[in-house]
Amino acid sequence: MRVVTAKGDLVEISNDSTGDEKDLWYAMRGAGHSFGLVVSIKTKVYPEMNGGMHWTKLLIFQPTPGKMEEIAQVGVDMDFGDRSSSIMFFRPLPPTGEPGFAVALWYAGTPDEAKAHFAPYFAAGPVAEMGAPDGVTPAVKLNAPADANSKKGGRKPCAGVSCKKIGPEVMVPIWELYTSFV
DSSP, rough: OOOEETTTTTTOTTTTOOHHHHHHHHHHHHHGGGGEEEEEEEOOOOOGGGEEEEEEEEEEEEOOHHHHHHHHHHHHHHHOHHHHHHHHEEEEEETEEEEEEHHHEESHHHHHHHHHHHHHHHOOSSSEESSSSTTTGGGGTGGGGGGGGTTSSOOOOOOOOOOOOOGGGGHHHHHHHHHHHH
């Protein structure tokens, strides 16, 4: 990725970058608009999997210190491979808008395979699940749940951060920052 930084420097970054450029690589993948302007990018293209169908669910958990740390540890311990991912995030929960804690799961495979793969998340006791009843979604609709928030009057702009693993010990301080902001 070639990026013009906020300082006006043109840098090339990749998964092989080191030092500050390694940090910028992960930052650009999670909240790039906050750190620089991409002027060119080279990306991998993968063949379609499962006839374009993917399994996805949003699990909502109680935002207690112990539960957030437990879920972060599940993510640290899990081998995601090439066929799955998870995204932890804090968000206002309907219908009250109270701050909440959720994990979005994605798996390229059948619902049974996905449930087995993500068994530790389900065993942690989500208080709610959101998504299609069987979790199967066409690839072209994977981002559809965010569409309503992208319209005028929807969710306001926000920033995210991407990292390979997040230690359980940072969940409570991040939660405290989030709740003090919202």
